Amino acid sequence: MATLKPVRVGICGLGTVGGGTFNVLMRNADEIARRAGRPIVIEQVAMRRDNPDCDTTGVKTTSDVFEVAGNPDIDVLVELIGGYDTARELVLTAIGNGKHVVTANKALIAVHGNEIFQAAHENGVIVAFEAAVAGGIPVIKSLREGLGANRIEWLAGIINGTGNYILTHMRDEGRAFEDVLAEAQALGYAEADPTFDVEGIDAAHKLTILASIAYGVPLQFDKAYTEGISRITYDDVEQADNLGYIIKHLGISKRTESGFELRVHPTLIPKERLLANVHGVKNAIAVMGDAVGPTLYYGAGAGAEPTASAVVADLLDVARDITTDHHYRVPYLAFSGIHENDNNLPMLPMEDIVTAYYLRLLAVDRPGVLARVATILSERGISIEAIIQKEATEGELVPIILLTHRTREKHMNEAIRQLESLADIAGPVTRIRVESLDEQE
Amino acid sequence: MATLKPVRVGICGLGTVGGGTFNVLMRNADEIARRAGRPIVIEQVAMRRDNPDCDTTGVKTTSDVFEVAGNPDIDVLVELIGGYDTARELVLTAIGNGKHVVTANKALIAVHGNEIFQAAHENGVIVAFEAAVAGGIPVIKSLREGLGANRIEWLAGIINGTGNYILTHMRDEGRAFEDVLAEAQALGYAEADPTFDVEGIDAAHKLTILASIAYGVPLQFDKAYTEGISRITYDDVEQADNLGYIIKHLGISKRTESGFELRVHPTLIPKERLLANVHGVKNAIAVMGDAVGPTLYYGAGAGAEPTASAVVADLLDVARDITTDHHYRVPYLAFSGIHENDNNLPMLPMEDIVTAYYLRLLAVDRPGVLARVATILSERGISIEAIIQKEATEGELVPIILLTHRTREKHMNEAIRQLESLADIAGPVTRIRVESLDEQE
The missing domain is CATH 3.30.360.10 (Dihydrodipicolinate Reductase; domain 2)
Incomplete structure (x- = not known):
């Protein structure tokens, strides 16, 4: 085994996640090589300052992340500097230089991902981002x-x-x-x-x-x-x-x-x-x-080594797919032809979502308050699942707790506006959405 | 997209899981093709009898699973017949014919897996078995x-x-x-x-x-x-x-x-x-x-479509790796060189495992019983974490419940033998192991 040549990695950023990635790659190097069928070696580390948790003796270091993006000895750039602008420029530079990229940067992917994947597609390189969501959980x-x-x-x-x-x-x-x-x-x-x-x-x-x-x-x-x-x-x-x-x-x-x-x-x-x-x-x-x-x-959704676990899992995938034609790789966003696909349904505005609601109102303890509240809801087709009305101490406001059945957010917004305009209701209505999430169904 | 030629699948067995696999591949064919970058088509189905949940109109069927293993138009044989002997022969025949194999058969893999993976390795084909463990959960x-x-x-x-x-x-x-x-x-x-x-x-x-x-x-x-x-x-x-x-x-x-x-x-x-x-x-x-x-x-650990979910996920992996040199594929048992590796630690005999214990004893309500029980445990270095002794109705046996700290099973076996030999203790001692499993640590 391990007759294939090593995959050479450049780590950009040696903070919490960068330090964790460095340490996991070093500590578990043998097992990782047995898994990948080839060693994954740290060729260079770009860092602004030493990380006391990492022994970088014998490792080539630099303070300039762009040096890593231009280093011809590096196959994969690992972007762990965070933030938007420099990270975007760094990743696009690496992609332009034909390097694969692994990143833990959720902001970068969420905001600039479409642009980055397009560039990666054109350059035939992988951009992997398991660590960007929920740390070490392999949910992506x-x-x-x-x-x-x-x-x-x-x-x-x-x-x-x-x-x-x-x-x-x-x-x-x-x-x-x-x-x-x-x-x-x-x-x-x-x-x-x-x-x-x-x-x-x-x-x-x-x-x-x-x-x-x-x-x-x-x-x-x-x-x-x-x-x-x-x-x-x-x-x-x-x-x-x-x-x-x-x-x-x-x-x-x-x-x-x-x-x-x-x-x-x-x-x-x-x-x-x-x-x-x-x-x-x-x-x-x-x-x-x-x-x-x-x-x-x-x-674990965060932390040095849990996040490193995901970064290194991505490096293993890159090690396996590095010689594969990109048609055979898992598409960046799971499906081929996302950008050519114009049949996509839209992301709905919040007014159009449908859910159930918890409402907390502070009411003046007067006859008919509950009836007025129920009427406002029912006029918008909102039906009530449960009501809790606490006993009032004389002269105080009474909290009323309501659980509703599912309805459109737009109707709830209207109902809340009208509830808040009632003379019987003091202050804003608290509204928290309710989901049944039948995971054990 | 989908310029690559389809992956042609032969399903062996159209029972619960086979039927589920057939239906999922049919129903979600478009999304599956967008994921795989190529269609996954059912080329042939081997079944002993019709499955009323499946519409096989237009699909080539046979009652002989070995016909699928020998069909030159098939890239992947999906083994869903279950059992040991015929399944083993079927899978080895398919492998010998250069076909990739997907199976949901846990007994086959657990008992004959080493032999099957060796044959698959020699023939450069994939054997995938996500569905063999925990149904639709992608735990493998x-x-x-x-x-x-x-x-x-x-x-x-x-x-x-x-x-x-x-x-x-x-x-x-x-x-x-x-x-x-x-x-x-x-x-x-x-x-x-x-x-x-x-x-x-x-x-x-x-x-x-x-x-x-x-x-x-x-x-x-x-x-x-x-x-x-x-x-x-x-x-x-x-x-x-x-x-x-x-x-x-x-x-x-x-x-x-x-x-x-x-x-x-x-x-x-x-x-x-x-x-x-x-x-x-x-x-x-x-x-x-x-x-x-x-x-x-x-x-879901079982059921037609949950298990089919895992079978089809394996087919997606096969579709991506079908042209890949096998050095770059994920090893069958996760690591390369398992069979060459003689440094493996052994699987421990049960006597050597270490865990905590719950014990339930039925004791005669006599002074000193608890002391005798505690002495037997402490002589073997077993310390007690908690004791519950129920009140006895006169003349009845009293249940004693014990939780122990972690100890070696061998010591617990000796302790239980001696406890059962006490005149104060009636019948066998119930022993259930206790694990803390600090998953939220």
Whole structure:
């Protein structure tokens, strides 16, 4: 074995993921070579500063990532610098030089992926990005290859560990969002500016990628609806619990007759779902295929070595496919001819999605309030599944909790506008979407 | 796209899985062709009788599976007849004729896999078997490719749906094993002779395959320890529940310094594990890698279309690799040179495995019984984590429930022999192994 020549890798970026990739390639070199049928060697590392976790003795280093992109001794450039502009230029340069690319950069793929794949296609090179979604979980491989027999009907995932950490601790410890966020920041699970994670932008990047490879449509990050978890209160967490639900921050994409849903938002899901039992920083993605039925993939969504696990798995694929004609490779977004295919259904605007809802209203304790609320809903064809009305202390506002059946978001928006205009209702109506996600059906 | 010529498939067996495969290939033909970059067409079907779920109009059929193996118009033979001898002969004939093979036959691969892969290697053909383990869950692809960066440390799975169905209903409904088994037979979830499923043989076939591709060692079904669920009582289920555990029938394989564990048996696992929340006929496999940490794969482990999903995914892989030199293909058992590699650690005999234990004893309510039990355990270095002693009604035997820390099976066997020889202890000691499976660590 290993009579084939080694695959030579240039790692750009030796931060958390770059360091992890370096260490996994070094530590498991023998097993990796037995798997690939040939060694995978680190030819060069581009880094701005030393990583104390990595022993780069004997490895060629540079501070200029573009040196790696131009190095004729390198077969595969591993882009682990993150960000948009430099990463895009670096990847396009490497592709232009005929190099294969492996990246963990979800923002880059979600926003510039169509352009990058087009360039890669023209140059006959691979661009692999398993590490861009859900860290070490092989969900891209599962979707693109393992479930290749299926029409994917929907997928839903916990694809941001920070958000799940916060929601887990809010629920388990009865704490407020801000309080847990501060703790997550102190522990290094959340950034100083947490917007990217808690407002759902990171999750929307990943969801955009998952949806494209699920349905074989171009990447459309700008069409994703994004709502964060910063307005979730412990009261909502508790009410959801009473109703048999857990609140998770999910990326959800569904195939419908008129188009695809693409949305990130807090979601009530039944407690018995496996997704509801995914705690802390872990990730999981449920995928429904027409043949296989419900499936689920679980693991670490971030971190040095979990993400490295996915980067190195991509390197193994590259090692196997490096001499293969590109017609025989797995298409970047799972399907051939995506860009020639004009039959694609659109990504639906949020007003057109259909889901169930949890509503929390603060009402003046007056006769007829509930009747007025129910009338507004029923006039828009929204039927109520459950109502909880807490007992009022005299003179105080009464919270009313409603669960509705499925309806179009547009009708719910109208209903909420009208509810908020009622004299009986104080302040804004809290609205959280509800999904049954019948993964055990 | 689709300028490449079609891949021509011969399906042998049009029963449950064969029928599902036929229907999925027909229904999703367009999407499958867009994924493979070329059509996958059914060239011939060998069947003993019509399948009322399949419309074979216009498809060439035969009643002789060996006709398919000799048909020069066929690129890939899909073996879905099951069993050992004819299946082995069919697959070896197809391989000898230079055909690629896709099979869902776990017994065939677990027992004759080494011979089949050797023949396939010599003939430069692919033998793919995703459907042999856990139906539609792409766990073989995940282990062989998605986790290729990792040294796999352990795996544990619910890999027999019948057994999980029975345990789920025993627990949820407080029923006895025999009662739920009879129901499962009536519903078609269990065979008239349920031995294969409930005694763990089917699970041991699958575990054998998973362990080989996890560690890169030859298939060794004869080394698997197999214990069924027929002796589990509702009392054990209830006691486990009180202690915070659920009883699942697991296939478990671990890498240790002295060898690999390979065992199928009822197991207490903590309630909060995702595996503990996998109900009914569903399957799930937890896999721990040194880089990725804990991961889990969940879905339907059997059934016509879920299994077909895996068969067709294999056909997609064959379609991509059909022209590839076999050096570049994923090795059958994940690693190159398995048969040349004489450094393989052995599969450990059951006496040498290390685990924790749940014990249930029936004791005469006499002073000093507990002390005598504790002494026997401590003399063998077995320490006790928890004891539950129920109150005795006068003159009755008292159940004593013990949870121990981890110890070597050999020591536990000796301890149990001595416990059973005590005059204070009535009847055999019930012993169920306990695993923490820190999948959320």
